[in-house]
Amino acid sequence: MRIGFLQLRPKFGATKKNVKKVITLLSRVSDATIVLPELFNTGYLFRNKEELASLAERIPGGYTVTELKKIAKLKRLNLIFGMAQKAQRKYYNAAVYVSEKGKVEVYQKVHLFEREKLFFTRGKSLKVISSGEAKLGIMICFDWIFPEVSRSLTLKGAQILCHPSNLILPYAQAAMKTRCIENRVFAITANRIGTERMGTGSLTFTGGSQVVDPTGEVIVSAGDRSESLKVIDVNIEEAKNKNVTPANNIIDDRVPSLYSVICSKKK
């Protein structure tokens, strides 16, 4: 099975330009599962809810999903990409899955970061998608810091964590290695690069997209300066073996009755 990422430098607000570039880049590969960054088609730093409203799209009817369905079909790709979703009068920071056969699924980001809380509605469920021979667990950017996300996705059957990101903090790449070790899954983190400015503020995104295997090894990665499309062959069976030693299965060895505080309602 071939999996990988497309690390990008989107231009803020230029949806068509960003989508067209992605289609050009994706036309170089085929028969693969590729993760793109969070909000890849619009950029990240919305001034206000009105600006978000003008850039968010319907899923599946909008421009971006329609275009990416075409390239997915043409090149036999399964794509996972981040974009702003308009649904009724709400806006979600979403990750869309588009299969080579035209199937569309959506995960709406649960753990919103910083100013995202001003504009976006929080998602209400985690998402595992059956995709050909693999099960994909979807998480977006800041979801990484909550160990409950990748653990829940694993327990629901995910074998590959697909992780569209707009990372600005320096922690996630190393933490995703821990996520892979503790869950014995693959993880694809697709980050973006570039700087966005708004008023006197700016954000610089840190690149370093990577694919990590179930032993925590980074098997392919990108730097922080260039757009980068990388694909690698993996054996999905490795994510089905949960034994770290002959006597230790990291799923069977769990003692859920001792973890109840994790699932308790907050006070």
Place this chain on the structure above:
Amino acid sequence: MRIGFLQLRPKFGATKKNVKKVITLLSRVSDATIVLPELFNTGYLFRNKEELASLAERIPGGYTVTELKKIAKLKRLNLIFGMAQKAQRKYYNAAVYVSEKGKVEVYQKVHLFEREKLFFTRGKSLKVISSGEAKLGIMICFDWIFPEVSRSLTLKGAQILCHPSNLILPYAQAAMKTRCIENRVFAITANRIGTERMGTGSLTFTGGSQVVDPTGEVIVSAGDRSESLKVIDVNIEEAKNKNVTPANNIIDDRVPSLYSVICSKKK
């Protein structure tokens, strides 16, 4: 508050020798919370349950706890150390807390590693201890791989993860940085060094004891060749601030209703 570790090279089966060495080393410090390795007084590689039975001790009545209570009182230390516990007809891989005032508490390892399953009974609860100005969450070695352990301890109030270890795999030191970042706690991993042989097999322990702060930074560490006692001043208030950004509190941002699979009974 002063916290640290004592990295050791125990001699297998030589309890008195190991304890005396520790007392000599600990006499160099005072007014601190110090973590020692797992099974520091006996070594690790028990041939069989009979050998374990001959080396395990009662807690608090046995030799090791009695001796360490004396040095804890003399030097105003709070100590956390690993040892084999005999309790009725069961044996536990235990971590003992001895305070400067003579208070004794015990955590019995929940997630047993490899051959430990042949001899030891699994513990039935997690443990957070109020120790002066701090709350200590106790975990032993392989407990690290289960994110539920450090998360549960944090949710129960732990500010410092005290982590006696006999590590042979290369993953834990990096993973403990993730544990600190995702929980915003301190962690003290006290590992051992040296090689133990049994028949044709042997285990080499990897040292690299460390103290990590709530941002994931290693603030003091040891190599893999020498016994090492290191103590550092920390501000425990840093572990009470759970905000990674002004708008993101990593505890308040959790959505426990979405994590229920983690606490579900196994099928």
